[in-house]
Amino acid sequence: SKLILLFNLISYNNSTFQCNSNDIYIWNTTGKVNFQNDMQNCSTKCWGSSNCVSNCIHQKENYSEECCHCFGVLASCTDKYCITSCLKNQTSFDCKHCVQLNCQPLFFNCSGIQLS
Secondary structure (H helix, E strand, O other): HHHHHHHHHHHHOOOOOOHHHHHHHHHHHHHHHHHHHHHHHHHHOOOOOOOHHHHHHHHOOOOOHHHHHHHHHHHHHHHHHHHHHHHHOOOOOHHHHHHHHHHHHHHHHHHOOOOO
């Protein structure tokens, strides 16, 4: 079992995205359109808690649990680095710029979804 664990650690590749083809289909049909509202509603309800946001996004869009984890990571990153600029207005330039610089690369590396 230690050998299997070691193999899994060695074979893990950061370019392996957590969102599968079904998740990408959901993103392209409804997820992208609902993204701002979903993230705002879930992040506010969950106070930026990664697990809570993941579950909330799963209920809203039905992405896989692995993919939803990436949305939770995005929320907790935003909470950690951009709380002051996003607390007042999540659609402000300062908030969007902060998330773009600090959190979007993390989200993309996790999900494979490019936020515009």
